[in-house]
Amino acid sequence: MIDLKNLTIEKAHDALEKGVFTCKDLVEEYLKVIKEKNKELNAYLEIYDDVLNQAEQAQKKFALGTATLLTGIPFALKDNILFEGHIVSAGSKILENYTASYDANVVKLLKDAGAVLLGRTNMDEFAMGSSTQTSAYGVTRNPIDPSRVPGGSSGGSAAAVAADMTLVALGTETCGSVREPAAFCGLVGLKPTYGAVSRNGIIAMGNSLDQVSPFAKNVRDAEIIFNFLSKYDPLDSTSVPENLRMGKFSRVLGKNPQTTQKSSHSKVSKIGVPWHLFKEGVDPVVMENFKQSIKKFKNAGYEIVDIELPFSKYSLEAYYIIMPAEVSTNLARFDGIRYGYSTGGDKEVESLRDVYMKSRGRGFGQEARRRILLGTYVLSHGYYDAYYNKAIKVREKIKEEIMRAFETVDYILTPTVPITAFKIGEKMDDPVAMYLCDIFSAPANLAGVPSIALPSGKTKDNLPLSIQFMAPHFCEEALFNIGKKFEEIG
Amino acid sequence: MEIKDVEKLAELVKIELSEEEKKTILKDMDGILAYVKAIEEVDVGNVTAQYGLHNIWREDETS
Numbered sequence: 001m002i003d004l005k006n007l008t009i010e011k012a013h014d015a016l017e018k019g020v021f022t023c024k025d026l027v028e029e030y031l032k033v034i035k036e037k038n039k040e041l042n043a044y045l046e047i048y049d050d051v052l053n054q055a056e057q058a059q060k061k062f063a064l065g066t067a068t069l070l071t072g073i074p075f076a077l078k079d080n081i082l083f084e085g086h087i088v089s090a091g092s093k094i095l096e097n098y099t100a101s102y103d104a105n106v107v108k109l110l111k112d113a114g115a116v117l118l119g120r121t122n123m124d125e126f127a128m129g130s131s132t133q134t135s136a137y138g139v140t141r142n143p144i145d146p147s148r149v150p151g152g153s154s155g156g157s158a159a160a161v162a163a164d165m166t167l168v169a170l171g172t173e174t175c176g177s178v179r180e181p182a183a184f185c186g187l188v189g190l191k192p193t194y195g196a197v198s199r200n201g202i203i204a205m206g207n208s209l210d211q212v213s214p215f216a217k218n219v220r221d222a223e224i225i226f227n228f229l230s231k232y233d234p235l236d237s238t239s240v241p242e243n244l245r246m247g248k249f250s251r252v253l254g255k256n257p258q259t260t261q262k263s264s265h266s267k268v269s270k271i272g273v274p275w276h277l278f279k280e281g282v283d284p285v286v287m288e289n290f291k292q293s294i295k296k297f298k299n300a301g302y303e304i305v306d307i308e309l310p311f312s313k314y315s316l317e318a319y320y321i322i323m324p325a326e327v328s329t330n331l332a333r334f335d336g337i338r339y340g341y342s343t344g345g346d347k348e349v350e351s352l353r354d355v356y357m358k359s360r361g362r363g364f365g366q367e368a369r370r371r372i373l374l375g376t377y378v379l380s381h382g383y384y385d386a387y388y389n390k391a392i393k394v395r396e397k398i399k400e401e402i403m404r405a406f407e408t409v410d411y412i413l414t415p416t417v418p419i420t421a422f423k424i425g426e427k428m429d430d431p432v433a434m435y436l437c438d439i440f441s442a443p444a445n446l447a448g449v450p451s452i453a454l455p456s457g458k459t460k461d462n463l464p465l466s467i468q469f470m471a472p473h474f475c476e477e478a479l480f481n482i483g484k485k486f487e488e489i490g
Numbered sequence: 491m492e493i494k495d496v497e498k499l500a501e502l503v504k505i506e507l508s509e510e511e512k513k514t515i516l517k518d519m520d521g522i523l524a525y526v527k528a529i530e531e532v533d534v535g536n537v538t539a540q541y542g543l544h545n546i547w548r549e550d551e552t553s
Contacts, residue, residue, distance in 0.1 A: 311532065314528065314529055314532050317525065317526045317527075317528050317529040318529060320522060320525070320526050321526055321529065328503065332503070335504070353504070356504035357504050357505065357506040358506050360503070360504055360505045360506070361505045361506030361507060362506070364505065366511075366514075369505055369507070369511075369515070370515055370518055370519070370522075372503050372505065373496065373499045373500065373503060373505070373515060373519065374519055374522060374523075376499050376502055376503050377495075377499055377519070377523075386530070387526070387529075390529055390530070390532070390534070391526075391529060393534040393537045394529055394532050394534060396534075396537050397532075397534055397537055400537075430521075431518050431521065431522060432521050432522060432525045435522075435525075
């Protein structure tokens with residue numbers, strides 16, 4: 001029997017290389033757990049039918065000596081990542097039988113590396129939510145306390161990793177959709193720099209914000225996955241070419257372009273804390289844990305300084321204007337004609353307009369419909385300047401102030417989420433209360449900087465707590481370094 | 491916002507809504523717009539958005 005609880009990518013690779021177990025043994029072990037737990041947790045929507053074949057192909061790479069660190073490593077994929085020939089529904093009824101016609105760039109990279117893709121995981125519909133309760137395919141439960149949500153929108157992937165139903169998983173982030181579920185399930189979640197990982201083959205929600213992001217049980221695993229996936233992709237117009245990935249931040253700040261953040265970060269250890277952002281609305285247990293975490297860093301020799309991010313106070317407001325605006329355009333393509341669910345053959349349908357109205361009315365869930373209408377409203381002629389135009393200007397100010405902050409500090413530290421995992425059914429009638437879960441996530445997404453959520457302890461009820469670090473663009477390595485340090489001292 | 495605004499938006503985005511759904515969406519959108527309204531108080535000076543996105547309006551005339 002394989003010790004799945006304590007397994008890491010490197011341990012699994014070592015065992016596979018030495019023949020302690022085979023790729024098939026490892027996959028079968030996870031399939032057993034999935035069979036046992038998925039009925040209750042609803043983390044997976046589907047287990048791919050070619051999993052054992054994938055494992056056999058991976059095993060051949062070991063025999064041929066072409067195995068990589070990811071060969072034979074089981075992954076779960078969020079249900080908005082295209083895997084050719086397999087259904088991908090984005091958690092929505094409107095795409096319930098849609099089969100991907102090509103592989104997402106990240107899927108290609110994982111296949112090339114020999115990873116085994118176990119199945120697709122549940123998510124909030126089109127990634128709209130913070131609890132995985134808006135999925136058309138039922139709620140996913142938190143493995144730590146099944147009466148609670150796993151977070152969202154990538155809640156299925158988080159639950160699958162936390163319940164040992166896969167070793168690692170991919171989710172996507174538009175605003176905290178990996179860091180928040182990582183926090184609720186006691187995992188590491190990385191939101192990479194915007195442009196670091198290709199969005200090609202990801203069902204878009206907010207194009208200027210979306211990023212594919214890994215879940216893992218430890219920082220090193222997240223680092224390994226990121227290093228495999230962080231590649232320039234000419235098929236994604238926002239993918240940043242390799243030669244522009246280092247020094248970009250330095251140029252913007254007028255520093256010597258030859259001085260990369262990578263090298264400067266290995267020497268300095270100053271952590272900025274924007275206390276003014278969380279004066280209110282943070283659960284006292286979360287706040288106490290955050291203070292204790294800061295103390296640990298102080299004791300380990302880090303310098304902690306107060307920083308002011310006055311525009312970031314408006315991050316969530318800006319996000320909830322920009323995101324629905326992008327949603328309203330992205331989801332216009334789902335019309336009952338080109339993709340998925342359609343009422344086209346129904347007797348009651350009398351015209352093309354009817355097909356559109358009924359297919360979209362019945363195919364989209366409540367949250368998706370709400371955001372499409374809201375996005376259309378903020379983009380409409382009379383409100384464009386007051387809402388959308390203002391929000392993108394505020395976004396620029398947020399980006400600017402965060403980059404300025406990194407002139408004096410190496411990291412920005414906040415709690416990941418102001419609360420712990422809440423009960424299933426809570427907040428569903430109050431969208432603003434649900435949106436407030438994202439309050440500490442939004443600055444990183446709007447500014448495009450990387451951020452990592454790290455487990456920082458548990459409440460007396462065994463609920464996970466989490467802190468998050470932000471670093472300058474393309475300084476993921478700095479995040480991995482401080483994350484590993486926290487694993488040592490935490 | 492009023493129900494007729496929700497109806498107009500629903501027609502624009504081609505989404506059929508029941509009477510009950512219109513009421514719920516109206517309530518939710520009022521709440522969300524009241525929340526995001528805080529952005530009005532932000533003084534952004536003369537910042538120009540990096541993306542340089544702008545809409546090109548035209549008169550709504552039959553050509």
